[in-house]
Each structure stands twice: as structure tokens, then as C-alpha cells.
Amino acid sequence: MSNTNDLTSRINERYSSMSKGQKLLAGYITDYYDKAVFLTAAKLGETVGVSESTVVRFAVHLGYKGYPEFQQSLEEMVRGKLSAIQHTEVSYGRIGRSGVLESVLRADMEKIKGTLEKIDRHAFQLAVDTILSARRIYVAGIRSCAPLAAFLAFYLNFMFDNVTNLQTNSSSELFEQMVRIGREDVIIGISFPRYSMRTLKALEFANNRSAKVITLTDSVHSPMNLYSSCNLIADSDMISIADSLVAPLSVINALITALCIRRQDEVAGTLDALEDIWEEYQFYGNDEIDYIDDTLKMHYAKIEDGE
Numbered sequence: 001m002s003n004t005n006d007l008t009s010r011i012n013e014r015y016s017s018m019s020k021g022q023k024l025l026a027g028y029i030t031d032y033y034d035k036a037v038f039l040t041a042a043k044l045g046e047t048v049g050v051s052e053s054t055v056v057r058f059a060v061h062l063g064y065k066g067y068p069e070f071q072q073s074l075e076e077m078v079r080g081k082l083s084a085i086q087h088t089e090v091s092y093g094r095i096g097r098s099g100v101l102e103s104v105l106r107a108d109m110e111k112i113k114g115t116l117e118k119i120d121r122h123a124f125q126l127a128v129d130t131i132l133s134a135r136r137i138y139v140a141g142i143r144s145c146a147p148l149a150a151f152l153a154f155y156l157n158f159m160f161d162n163v164t165n166l167q168t169n170s171s172s173e174l175f176e177q178m179v180r181i182g183r184e185d186v187i188i189g190i191s192f193p194r195y196s197m198r199t200l201k202a203l204e205f206a207n208n209r210s211a212k213v214i215t216l217t218d219s220v221h222s223p224m225n226l227y228s229s230c231n232l233i234a235d236s237d238m239i240s241i242a243d244s245l246v247a248p249l250s251v252i253n254a255l256i257t258a259l260c261i262r263r264q265d266e267v268a269g270t271l272d273a274l275e276d277i278w279e280e281y282q283f284y285g286n287d288e289i290d291y292i293d294d295t296l297k298m299h300y301a302k303i304e305d306g307e
Helices: 003-017 020-036 041-048 052-061 067-092 097-118 121-133 143-156 171-177 197-208 223-227 246-262 264-281
Strands: 137-141 163-165 186-190 212-217 230-233
Touching (some): 003 067, 003 223, 020 067, 041 052, 052 067, 097 246, 121 186, 121 230, 137 197, 143 186, 143 246, 171 197, 186 197, 197 212, 197 223, 212 223, 246 264
Parallel strands (some): 137 163, 186 212, 212 230
């Protein structure tokens, strides 16, 4: 095992036994390893809000002899991350401007194909059954995964009464929104490299409250799976400055479709009610194109004299 994987795996394996201060350090290093590598033990502690001695104990808790050995492992981790970026540059640096569209779309097609070949059908069905039987449904996705979480939560709201898309800039905000989570509830955590420590904390909190945990991530070795009994795996590689999340979105589409099939009456009822509301309040009167009418009508608000 390389040092890059070693530091990450040590943090994941020992996270549940860490003190509050050590968990803060783990979260900062996971999210900002490229900044942490340049900090002394004292400066790292000051940045995170813990003492220098806590930083040293954190390094020892991870199995290192002290902070210098831990920092060396952190340097190896950063070099490994840079190597991955350089590999991306080598792989895609030869693509001419005219070939970008075809190359990226073909790469996304391969990710969907790879996901289809590897995904666990039993885990997928278990996820559907778990969501259907849940009292409350929580969805967690941070940073680049936030649009995936919002997309999933949007459609879940058509089928279920109590869906919460966790909105947060801090772990404390997560816990405030999850304060009532319990054994009859489910949380769906979505995270891909770089993994979100806030999402991991949300899953840990849910697991401690005996809630069901479903994850959508990129590998069986993902730290998101530490607290999950139902793991949905989808390919996601960074081929440019943006992560490719096409395959995870396809899995989400399949999940939504499977749930819709099982709850057809509820979905139909919700859509009928929404149509009545839209018609009554004319929400989309000036926004949507009526394809039945072959003319496009523009509506302008009348301005009374003197206004």
C-alpha cells in the first residue's frame, strides 16, 4: 500500500475512535491537505482551533511516531494527488480543441458502461425497498455532489411527504437538520473524490441514531461506506477541471424511476394536484412554451397611466 492510500486509510479506520479535536483535524486534512502539508504542528492546531499537543496526539493516534513522520506521509499524499492530476494532463493534453466534445462524451459513455457492469443489483433493490419503507428521507451531498443531491431530493418530493435535502456550510448545521433522525429513517449520502468529511460525519451521526444509511460513491473502499449497509457504486474520474458525475446521475435516474414504478398512484396524484395549482395560480403562464399551439404568444404586463 502506498503512503498516499496509507494516510487516508488510517484516518478512515480510526475516525470513529477520535476525540472531537482529532475529528476536526481529520476533516481539515481531508478537505485541505494541500494547505496542511505546509503547516507546522502549532500552525495546524491554530488553523483548526486545537492545541499543538492535540495535533501531536492526532499523529500518534494514526500510528505515526510523531508529527514529523505524519507530515512526511502527508507530503506523499500530496505528491500522489499531483501525480493523478499530471496523469490526467498526459491523457487529455493531446486532445485538440476540435476533439474535446467527442472525447469527453465518449469517456462519459464508458463510465456509464463500466457502472452498469459493476453495480450490485441486490444493493440497488435494497436501496429502493429501504427508501419506500422509511418514515423520513434525508439526502446529503456537498460541493460538486450538491447538484446530484438536489436533483434526487426534487423528485423524491413528488413521491414522499418528508424529504430533507441537507443544506449546510458546517457540520453543526447538518446535525441541526438531522436532530430528529432515528431508526425508522434513511439517509442517502452522495460523495466522490475528493470525499466530503461533512457528508461522512452526517452518515456517522445517522448510523449512531440507528437510521438506515445508503451511499452513492465511487468504490467499495470509499470512506462513505464505513457506516452504510447499502452501497451503490458508480464510476467517476476527473478528466478535466470538472469531475465527471454522469454515471452517478444515471444511477440516481434509475433509482427515481424504480421508486416511481412502485409508487405510481402517489406520483400521479401529486402531478394532478400540481397541475391544478399551476393552472389556478398561473405560475408558468409566461414561462413555458405550449407545444399544442403552433404560435408563440408573448404576454406583456399592462402598465396603467401614472404608474
